[in-house]
Amino acid sequence: MPTIGEILTDIDNARYPNVFTTAQKIVWANEILRKIYKHTNNYFVSTIPTVDGNSQYSLSSLLFENILSVKIDGVEYEHVPIFNNELNSNCYYKGAGEYICIYPAPTQSGLDIDIYYVATPTLLNSSTLEAIPSIKEEYHSLITNYICMIATTAGPNPDTEMYNIFATQFNNDWDRFVTDWAKTRVKQPKKKYCNRWW
Numbered sequence: 001m002p003t004i005g006e007i008l009t010d011i012d013n014a015r016y017p018n019v020f021t022t023a024q025k026i027v028w029a030n031e032i033l034r035k036i037y038k039h040t041n042n043y044f045v046s047t048i049p050t051v052d053g054n055s056q057y058s059l060s061s062l063l064f065e066n067i068l069s070v071k072i073d074g075v076e077y078e079h080v081p082i083f084n085n086e087l088n089s090n091c092y093y094k095g096a097g098e099y100i101c102i103y104p105a106p107t108q109s110g111l112d113i114d115i116y117y118v119a120t121p122t123l124l125n126s127s128t129l130e131a132i133p134s135i136k137e138e139y140h141s142l143i144t145n146y147i148c149m150i151a152t153t154a155g156p157n158p159d160t161e162m163y164n165i166f167a168t169q170f171n172n173d174w175d176r177f178v179t180d181w182a183k184t185r186v187k188q189p190k191k192k193y194c195n196r197w198w
Contacts, residue, residue, distance in 0.1 A: 011144060029146075049111065049112065082095065
């Protein structure tokens with residue numbers, strides 16, 4: 001898979017030679033990565049097994065702020081803010097940072113805690129040009145064409161002919177990306193609230 005350094009070299013040497021700095025092109029690459037992740041609102045699922053009597057679980061590298069919903073053994077749990085004690089459900093979760101607390105504590109080990117969350121891109125920077133963009137290689141052309149598109153209009157003499165070429169390529173790649181994404185996305189779970197005590 002090509003690194004961001006290789007993508008930028010390809011742009012500078014073959015696709016659209018330009019005078020913009022590596023740092024500026026990295027900013028543009030991060031712009032399109034954010035747009036891709038924001039558009040897709042990718043739902044991912046992380047599963048943790050319950051432990052009898054344990055209510056607190058580590059989220060590893062996942063942050064609580066990115067959680068959309070939680071299910072245990074197929075049952076939706078209500079999110080309650082950490083300092084809020086008003087409950088609308090018998091089963092709920094709270095958390096902060098890298099921890100989640102499940103209430104009441106499970107009384108059975110080995111049930112699945114399914115945590116649905118939104119992913120965020122790993123942003124690139126000019127000091128690590130060996131980094132690989134956090135999208136599939138087949139969509140790296142979105143980064144290439146987006147940077148070229150911006151570069152054609154960012155200077156004092158916009159190159160509208162080249163802009164139109166890169167914009168057409170970008171739009172075609174974007175349509176393919178969105179179509180592929182729609183076929184494979186993980187949908188947010190339907191709500192089925194808990195009405196039981198452990």
